Amino acid sequence: MADRVIYATYDDDHTLLEGAKKLVADGVHITDVFSPFPIHGIDPVIGVKHTRLGIVAMMFAVTGLMLAVIGFRYFMIADWPMNIGGKPNFSLLQNYPAFVPVTFEFTVLFAAHGMALTYLLRNKTLPGMPADNPYPRNTDDRFTMEIRLSDNHGMSSDDLHAKIKKTGIVEIEEKDYVVIK
Amino acid sequence: MEYQISSKAKRTIFATIGLGLVLFIIGAIMESGSEQFKTKILSNFLIDGFFFFAIALGSLFFLALQYATETGWSVAIKRIVEGVASYVVVGIGILIALFAVLTFMEGGYTDVDGHHLGHIYQWMDPEVVAHDPIIAAKAPFLTVPFFWIATLVYFTVYFLFYRGFRKRSLQEDIEGGTKIHMKNFAKGALFLVLFGYFSSTSSWHWLMSIDAHWFSTLFGWYTFGGMWCTSMTVIMLLIIYLKKNGYLEFVNDSHIHDVGKWIFATSFLWSYLFFSQYMLYWYADIPEEVIYYVQRIDQYSPVYWGMFMINFIIPMVVLMSREAKRSPGILMFVCLVIILGHWTDVYMLVTPGTMGEHGCIGLIEIGLFMTFAGVFTFYVLNTLTKAPLMPKNHPYLDESKHHEI
Numbered sequence: 001m002a003d004r005v006i007y008a009t010y011d012d013d014h015t016l017l018e019g020a021k022k023l024v025a026d027g028v029h030i031t032d033v034f035s036p037f038p039i040h041g042i043d044p045v046i047g048v049k050h051t052r053l054g055i056v057a058m059m060f061a062v063t064g065l066m067l068a069v070i071g072f073r074y075f076m077i078a079d080w081p082m083n084i085g086g087k088p089n090f091s092l093l094q095n096y097p098a099f100v101p102v103t104f105e106f107t108v109l110f111a112a113h114g115m116a117l118t119y120l121l122r123n124k125t126l127p128g129m130p131a132d133n134p135y136p137r138n139t140d141d142r143f144t145m146e147i148r149l150s151d152n153h154g155m156s157s158d159d160l161h162a163k164i165k166k167t168g169i170v171e172i173e174e175k176d177y178v179v180i181k
Numbered sequence: 182m183e184y185q186i187s188s189k190a191k192r193t194i195f196a197t198i199g200l201g202l203v204l205f206i207i208g209a210i211m212e213s214g215s216e217q218f219k220t221k222i223l224s225n226f227l228i229d230g231f232f233f234f235a236i237a238l239g240s241l242f243f244l245a246l247q248y249a250t251e252t253g254w255s256v257a258i259k260r261i262v263e264g265v266a267s268y269v270v271v272g273i274g275i276l277i278a279l280f281a282v283l284t285f286m287e288g289g290y291t292d293v294d295g296h297h298l299g300h301i302y303q304w305m306d307p308e309v310v311a312h313d314p315i316i317a318a319k320a321p322f323l324t325v326p327f328f329w330i331a332t333l334v335y336f337t338v339y340f341l342f343y344r345g346f347r348k349r350s351l352q353e354d355i356e357g358g359t360k361i362h363m364k365n366f367a368k369g370a371l372f373l374v375l376f377g378y379f380s381s382t383s384s385w386h387w388l389m390s391i392d393a394h395w396f397s398t399l400f401g402w403y404t405f406g407g408m409w410c411t412s413m414t415v416i417m418l419l420i421i422y423l424k425k426n427g428y429l430e431f432v433n434d435s436h437i438h439d440v441g442k443w444i445f446a447t448s449f450l451w452s453y454l455f456f457s458q459y460m461l462y463w464y465a466d467i468p469e470e471v472i473y474y475v476q477r478i479d480q481y482s483p484v485y486w487g488m489f490m491i492n493f494i495i496p497m498v499v500l501m502s503r504e505a506k507r508s509p510g511i512l513m514f515v516c517l518v519i520i521l522g523h524w525t526d527v528y529m530l531v532t533p534g535t536m537g538e539h540g541c542i543g544l545i546e547i548g549l550f551m552t553f554a555g556v557f558t559f560y561v562l563n564t565l566t567k568a569p570l571m572p573k574n575h576p577y578l579d580e581s582k583h584h585e586i
């Protein structure tokens with residue numbers, strides 16, 4: 001049987017947050033929330049884990065740092081040593097202060113770009129990819145909760161409808177769950 | 182009213198002061214025969230006098246910054262920032278006394294066979310200035326009258342602003358409304374402008390002039406970076422201490438996380454300025470400029486690089502993760518290490534210029550540091566007892582209570 005999903009739409013982020021708290025206290029599992037901007041404090045309520053983007057940033061940063069060191073060691077020390085301002089050009093360590101800005105720039109460049117690309121890829125929101133918000137006005141002024149029936153085994157569709165309707169929604173809709181991408 | 186210094190804390194503080202004094206006196210007796218004795222004592226008073234004054238001043242700056250930017254989250258820790266800033270009063274007293282002694286001693290030199298050696302401020306000694314065209318050319322900036330006028334202006338401004346902020350903060354508890362808030366906003370902005378100039382020029386007068394021939398344009402920012410970082414660590418230590426003892430119920434993980442971020446960021450600010458200054462002199466390699474670093478690296482290599490590593494690597498590696506910035510145990514360790522690191526930084530600003538190759542961290546240094554630390558802690562805690570730890574009626578109080586990141 002295809003999974004059914006309920007989309008409950010609100011016109012205020014605060015109402016949604018309060019509603020989510022009430023529903024979770026009632027034992028409802030909320031799969032996701034769609035909003036035009038980050039809603040403060042919603043993550044712990046619906047049980048979203050803390051982002052691991054920081055770890056990705058660290059990995060990219062270390063990659064950038066190592067590439068920088070390998071690069072300038074080859075260019076400036078091994079392959080073609082140049083005398084710049086009378087600085088020792090035969091030793092990476094003694095010449096290192098000159099390379100600190102480059103090291104820094106590479107680290108930041110890799111961390112920033114790597115993080116942004118990873119974020120877009122992981123969210124499947126690269127330019128041109130189809131949008132997966134269930135309600136077009138989620139990018140404007142509507143806030144939508146996604147509640148899958150397969151996540152709430154103990155409750156029937158009617159139960160869920162009754163509970164959700166108590167939380168100040170403006171619209172509710174149940175349909176087959178379709179994976180957009 | 183609300184917070185009382187526990188008898189255990191009092192015992193610890195007085196024991197620290199007592200032990201520090203004993204160590205200082207033993208050290209002083211052991212050293213008293215040496216030619217560097219006078220210089221050593223005066224250097225140490227300058228190091229500790231400035232270091233602890235700078236913590237209070239950094240805190241005052243942070244308070245003004247919060248007012249000028251109308252920051253909401255920091256309201257819950259405002260009284261602690263004020264408490265740390267209150268030490269400016271004592272710090273000013275100690276520094277004025279020290280500067281008066283130095284002026285009276287014409288720079289604090291020791292007469293060795295008719296030669297004036299071991300000055301704290303060479304330029305205060307007419308004998309030296311008469312034979313030194315470089316220092317003579319720095320008049321009127323490096324002259325005693327200019328030094329005193331400028332110093333008194335800095336101190337007056339710092340003192341008046343501290344008193345004003347504190348007075349209005351207590352007044353706000355009673356009156357409420359937004360009038361006081363808007364006044365704090367304007368005064369905070371004004372303080373930032375004045376502090377922007379004074380933090381640079383005062384560090385030139387008080388610290389950079391020890392190496393009177395040498396100059397660096399970003400020296401002021403460098404000392405400022407260090408002072409800001411130390412202030413944030415002291416504020417953090419107080420928050421952790423008070424929370425552990427059951428106070429500050431509205432200060433949550435997010436506030437601690439935010440102060441942790443400040444420690445992380447200001448450590449980077451300091452390291453960035455350290456390196457910016459270092460790299461320019463290293464690259465240009467002009468003898469009269471690079472001598473400042475040559476001396477420190479030749480004579481104090483382990484202390485100098487050790488200090489840089491502690492102040493840069495430890496906060497960077499340990500405080501990078503989100504969990505570390507929320508864990509009191511890790512934060513306490515990092516804060517204590519950073520405080521020692523930044524004390525060593527101030528030690529490195531003063532000692533090579535005054536003591537030459539004879540400086541070393543011994544009983545005098547440790548003893549005087551402990552004494553100052555004890556007095557500082559007692560004074561700050563004593564200020565905290567005088568007002569409720571949670572401000573009332575601040576317009577952003579509610580926002581701060583529900584701070585969540």
